[in-house]
Amino acid sequence: MSEAAETAGFLHQWKGAGFKRFIGPLLRPLGLLALCIVLSFLNENFFTLKNIISVLRQSTILVVVAVGMTVVILTAGIDLSVGGVMALVGCLTSQLIINGTPIVPAIACGLALGTLFGLLNGVLVRIFGLPPFVATYGMMWIANGLAMILMQGKIIFGLPDNFLWLGSGYLSIIPIPVILAAVVAVAFHFYLKKTVSGQEIYALGANREAARYSGIKITKTLLLVYSLSGFTAAIAGIIMTARLDAAQEGMGEPFMLQAIAAAVMGGSSLMGGEGGIPGTIIGALILTLVVNGLNLMGAPSMVHPLVTGAVILTAVFFDVVTRKWSD
């Protein structure tokens, strides 16, 4: 290569890297801040401690699902079953509790079921070679169907206070669900960034062939990744049930798209290998605030899918465009 071409190549590379390193990461927090400022005009109480805590509490369920979704997306996969799994786990856990199972074993059953669904997703994707969106989409219908059978068209409510504490309790002024979400997020962040296994997930997503040649056990990693997503979906389902004091089939449905939206808005690429938990949390907060703002403006809840859809399409579009710039 001639010197000029080399320099040009270097410059080009720097431009890409510079965009990625300095401007890219700032974009999202700034977006969040701008949204907050807009909302503070709509609602004078926006910047009060009480409202901020309330927004955080509203975002917890989404944060927990989206954390698991992020891990799957890092491997260039997708998990469309999370909404169904959330509903199924919520229904199973509350059904068990209502029928007299102590709370801790009931929750353990719910978590195990969610993880099992995740594991099955992994098996379908890796062992049988189904495209992730087909496998997990099928599992979504199975989970929804099982929830329907479990509930027989009824709604469960009137759960014991000990269980509801998980969704609506406080530790001094901090809501319990916020603490749970924070624990999940921090644990996953450290797992992804500080452990070998976590780094393998990034490597696998960035370049599967290279990962295989460098000795990463792809099957094991993928099974683990999908199981983790099922696990977080189960946690989210339990928190949701505890917060609503109700379980109903179909209750997790909006979260599938919102979780993907949160991850993508947070900078996780659907092509895999890029992104992380902090971005996803910002994405989830932005999405929660958008819905919050819609409610403040008095928009009917029927508009929510429209807005979520538009937001995710815009986010993915920007993801694709910025990736093109930085290449």
Added chain:
Amino acid sequence: MKNKVQLRVVSIPPVIWIVLALFVLYSFFAPGFFSAGNLWNIGVQAAPLLVLAIGATIVILTEGIDLSCGIVLGFAGVGFALLAQRGFPIWLAMLGGILLAGVCGLVNGVMVACLHLPPFIATLGMASVITGAGLVSTEGMSIAVRDDVLEFVSNGAPLGIKMPILIALLIFGVVLFLMRFTAFGRNIYALGGNSEALRLSGANLTAAQIATYTVAGLLAGIAGILVASRTASGHITAGLGWDFDAIAATIIGGTSFEEGKGGVGYTILGVVLIAVLRNGLNVAGVPNMYQFALIGTVVLGAIIFDILVRRLSGAEESR
């Protein structure tokens, strides 16, 4: 010579075995399944799914996916019902519904071909947007339509065959012709198989991709009108879950996500499987709420079975 015979045995699509197995099962557990009336019924129920699945197949052949087609189906019905309610002539209202669905497909195509969004996320986002639009425009209600034409479209039998079946088969024939003998079909196969060669041969890839998604949208619209005619109403969730059925029918039929292999002709087998499965469960008296999980399991099972058989036969061929 012996080898050839073996290959022929293996290459009977596994889906046929599954359908036969279902027939045997139902002859025990679903009395009345084999009555002539019920077999016609299966055909009528399968008709909209066939139309929808043809659209799903051509999209999958381009290595894409359309997860919005179920919602688009409902949206076309809503558009049709709203137009009819406002006093438009019924045929015009039907055309309006179909065109509305075509526009949804067009937008999908533009997002995939021009903006380079991954197909599943583009169509999933689209599905969400349309759901919202449909809910807002109908306030979540079912819009009733009354007209004699609907009775004709859903139940008439001009040639001794019920209209929905006739329409579905007509569309099947037209698309089969398009796929075989026109540039439209060639481009679709090439998009999935070897898009680079297609580009070098001077074809307009972007236009071909947009055309594919638009046609898929139009087909979803036609399926939507068929469903709306049968129920004499338009509701946005009329096609909830149908996208899964359509994609499942495509994959079970043997169209692959990766190589531009398969085709519309095979999909009809998948549609038959799903229609037989659903109908038999109804005839056997299995409550609706059990069917979602059951059908999801059977469909995933069929896909896995299919993959395993292919893998085994593939291993044999390469040996």
